[in-house]
Amino acid sequence: MRQAACVAGAWLACGAVPSPALGATQRHPRSLLVDARGDALASRQLKPGQAYLFNYPFTASPVFLLAFDRGVLPAELETEGKQRYAAPAGVGPNRSIVAFSAICAHKLMYPTPEISFIGLRKGGRGEPAQVIHCCGDDSRYDPQRGARVISGPAPQPLAAVLLEWDAASDRLYAVGTRGGEMFEAFFEKYAAKLELENGNAQRKPSGASVVVRSAASYSKRWQTCST
Numbered sequence: 001m002r003q004a005a006c007v008a009g010a011w012l013a014c015g016a017v018p019s020p021a022l023g024a025t026q027r028h029p030r031s032l033l034v035d036a037r038g039d040a041l042a043s044r045q046l047k048p049g050q051a052y053l054f055n056y057p058f059t060a061s062p063v064f065l066l067a068f069d070r071g072v073l074p075a076e077l078e079t080e081g082k083q084r085y086a087a088p089a090g091v092g093p094n095r096s097i098v099a100f101s102a103i104c105a106h107k108l109m110y111p112t113p114e115i116s117f118i119g120l121r122k123g124g125r126g127e128p129a130q131v132i133h134c135c136g137d138d139s140r141y142d143p144q145r146g147a148r149v150i151s152g153p154a155p156q157p158l159a160a161v162l163l164e165w166d167a168a169s170d171r172l173y174a175v176g177t178r179g180g181e182m183f184e185a186f187f188e189k190y191a192a193k194l195e196l197e198n199g200n201a202q203r204k205p206s207g208a209s210v211v212v213r214s215a216a217s218y219s220k221r222w223q224t225c226s227t
Contacts, residue, residue, distance in 0.1 A: 024085035028057035051120035051215035060202035062102040071095040075146035079180035087146025091165040099161035135225030
């Protein structure tokens, strides 16, 4: 019970309060988000509506970091295995910063240094203003509702990456995930490719800090998708 109280207290401190249903939470080592120079990234540096990426909880597993112009509320969702969980609310001074695994829940497509078929794009008719769209299989996710599936063949939402915000320093930390992790299937499917890109370090934990890059600089080419 003391442990549960500590977890709840940590969520209150960082401004993200999920519902009591805390299923499908995986704790990973705490990583400070830093810029390309290695300096701590301040939440105020994130531009609303622009996509950023970092790698967590492994050196080869990419994550979308997104800021919006309004607060993001928690969302009750379900994994492919029917496990219910609460996607966390946004963090930061406006509770508008969220993060999600950038591994598509259908064919496991992800941003690579050369090209990306999954990214933050303008929403279509009847959709939110911005969606995470994988044009490899046309799966579309709502990043302001826990990355729930809007349309397409994806069987579950993108896993949420848990963030902590230190109000005193304006620093951000990644501390775990919630939802349906796809890491084992991801590493198995892309074993040879990831070894070429990362050597034998693809399963290595991200470490004490992770570098945040703009989407434009993370991948050389972002595949254009029709809405």
